[in-house]
Each structure stands twice: as structure tokens, then as C-alpha cells.
Amino acid sequence: MKQYKDFAFIYDELMNEVDYDGWVKYIEDIIKSENVKVQNILELACGTGNMTIPLTKKNYDIAAIDISEEMLSVAREKAEKEGVELVLLQQDLAELDFDIPNLDCILCACDGFNYITYDDDLEHVFKKSYELLKKDGLFIFDISSFYKLSTILGNNMYGENREEIAYMWQNYFDEEENLVEMELAFFIKDEDGKFERFEEVHQQRAYTQEEIIDLLKVAGFEHIKTYADFTFESPSGEDERIFFVCKKVL
Template sequence: MQYKNFAFIYDKLMDDVDYNMWVNYIEDIIKKENVIVKNILELACGTGNLTIPLAQKEYDIVGIDISEEMLDIARKKSLEQGIDIVFLNQDMRELDFEVYNLDCVLCACDGFNYILEEDDLKNVFKSIYSLLKNNGIFIFDISSYFKISNILSGNTFGENREDIAYIWQNYFDEEENIVEMDLAFFIRNGEYFERFEEIHYQRAYKNEEILDFLKNAGFEDVKVYKDFTFYEADEESQRVFFVCKK
């Protein structure tokens, strides 16, 4: 099970991620591509950390995620901020979205690494292509092959905070290109810590594979940037951004 109990502490553990900077980067991409974006479909939106600030910037945005728990948090946060956003509980491998001519489709922070089968990813790209308007823009990032196979692989990470601690062990299968992430969380409850576990699987895709799938879906104009810059991604980039124009 992924993003079940973890959903309730996701935002706390992601508090080192600068989502404002992320939103600015997305807007810089949109400007650089010279497209008019009024509406956005965000896949794997999680707890709405990008969805909500983008809605606050007047984009008409819909968020989709497979985890009802993550969406519950997203809905709660958007209500608290008085913003009305449609969040849909869907598996993006079986997208059921019939609004076409979209200006922008977004998938941020590893969403596509959770798609383990190549054919599924190819089909997702095809659906996105058909949903976009001509000149529409598709922006996403992945944890790179380098990050998964060199930095995560075989390593254990952890954090020990006052109220929450976790241990995160990674096992990479080089034949399948899939990393198993074993997560154990400890949440303070009075004097004790409650423990729960989740196992996540992510697939490591090489940039060339992704480019191939995108081309196969119809995207000809694709840029590949490294880690929140406009420099071309290289062998050691950890987060690779793809910007695709229909």
C-alpha cells in the first residue's frame, strides 16, 4: 500500500521542499515556451502542494491522484484556504477525463516513476497528447535513472525528529529497473511512538527511453532540463524535467 497512512505526514516530511520555487519554475517554463495557459490538468497531484498555489494564481486546475488519502488532505487544505478545486480519485493509467483542448498537463515530483510498466507509461503519454490543444504544453519531472540506480540504490536514509522518525531502505533490481523502497515511520503518540510501514516501488527510466515514448505518443518538440534549471540534463542530473509541446 502506498500513500495511505503516509498521506497524513507527507506534508510534514516534505517541509524542506520549496514548492513556491517549484511553482515559479513552472511559470518560467510556460513563459519560455510562449504559450497561453489558463487551464491545467495535474496528474499525481498528491496533497495539492502545487495544485493549491497554482489555483491561487488563477489557473483553472484539476488535480488527479490514485490515493484517496492524499486527496482528502488536498481537499481539506484547499477548503481551509477558501479555494474551490476539483480533485479526482483516478489511476492515471486509466485516465477518465473528457475535457479536451487543455492548455497544460502537469505531473510533478516523481509521479511517473510510480508507473512500473513501459506500456502503461506509453499509453499515459498518448492520452495526454490527445487531451492537449495544439501548442499545448506537457510538463513533468522524474527521479532520474542516475538517482535511483546510484544514489538511492542499496542505501538507507532516515530522519529523527521530535515527533516523527523514519527509516527508508532501498533495494534496486537492475534487471527490472525497479527500486523497492521500504519505509518505516514512527509517529509520537504521548510517551510512545506508533510504527507503520509502506513499501513503494518506482521505476528508473533513462531519458532516452522517455524521449522515445514521448515521440511515439506524438510529441516532437521536447526539452530535457536538469534540476530546476534551463540547462540540458546530463548523466548526473537527479531530477529531470521534460517540457513537451504538442
């Protein structure tokens, strides 16, 4: 499936309204609330480094992983421009293989885990994360909620027509597999003012909060909290993003 290939080079432009500084602050607020000292972080599905770069600037030691060479190349280019050194690894999380243990924190921001569509693969990521964390280490991630993927994205179509980029985005939700397939068509203006078209098909799995908690427990996590949409409130059922905060308590 073609995911995050050509799209990588316009990802940041399409995400320009996302408040990544606020996101970093929220993650730091969570860390503070858990009373854990965090110095090193393993970031999963880091994409173009929108969390990796600001966190590195705040002096955390980060290694970051993503499957897409294109997303990583954008991250590398941005880091170079900003004079920041990143440790980036290309890997499929379904085969996550990292062997520096005693980590303070493992982070996955902006629904990277929804791209892991099989239970067994997500269980592998959770087990490996548990194994890699130090005692009291934190595993923090968010998912797009079941409600968002099944109802808001659902079988709906979206589109946007900007000056330099236009796109059409048609979703199909498979109620048996709980998978949303997103057919994305992009039109990018070139130097001559002509629009070039490319397509990608993305697939995300809609997990319920209970399914995620069950897999986390299988992996060994006992101390699990869930928060709705950048708050410290419990999810209510109609939240779009659910944050999971897990502590490795031995």
C-alpha cells in the same frame, strides 16, 4: 502495494523543506519561455495539492488527479482551510480517463511518473495527454533520474529522527527490471508520547531519458526539451531530477 496510505498524513511534514513556491515559479518560467498562454491545467499525481493549491490561487483553472484517496483528502482539507476550491479526481494514471479536450497544459510534478512502472501504462498516459492537449499545448513533468534511483537511492538505507516523527527507509534496486523498492517504516509520536509504527512499500521505475523520449515520440510528441534540476540547462548525467517540456505541434 501499500503506498501513500498512512504516509499521506505526514507527507507534508516530511516534505517541509521542498520549495514549492520556487517550483511553481519554475513551471511558470517554462510556460513563459514557450510563449504559450496557459489558463487551464490538468495536474497528474497531484498528491496533497502542494502545486495545485498555489496554482489555483494564481487563477489557473485546474483539475487534479491522484490515485490515493488519503493524499486527496489531505489536499481537500488544506484547500478548505485556505478557502480554495479544487476539482480533485481519484484515478489510477495507468487507466487515465479524462474527456475534456483542448487543454492548455498537463502537469505532473515531483516524480509521479516514476510510480508508473510498466512501459505500456506510461505510453497510455503520454498518448492520452497528447490527445487532450490543444494545438501548442504543453506537457510538463519531471522524473527522478535513472542516476538518482539506481545510484543515490540504490540499495542504500536512510533514516531520520525528528521530535515527533522518525523513519527508516531501506532501498533495494533491481538491476534487471530497473525498479527500486523502498521499504519505509515510520514511527509517529501520539498524544501520550508513545511512538506508533506503520510501514509502506513503494516502488519506482528508473527510466533513462532516452526511454522517456522514445515513449513520448510514440505518443505523438515531436517538440521535446529536457532540463536539469530546476534550470534551463541540458541534463548532464548526474542530475537528480529531469524536467521534460513537450509541445503538441500539429
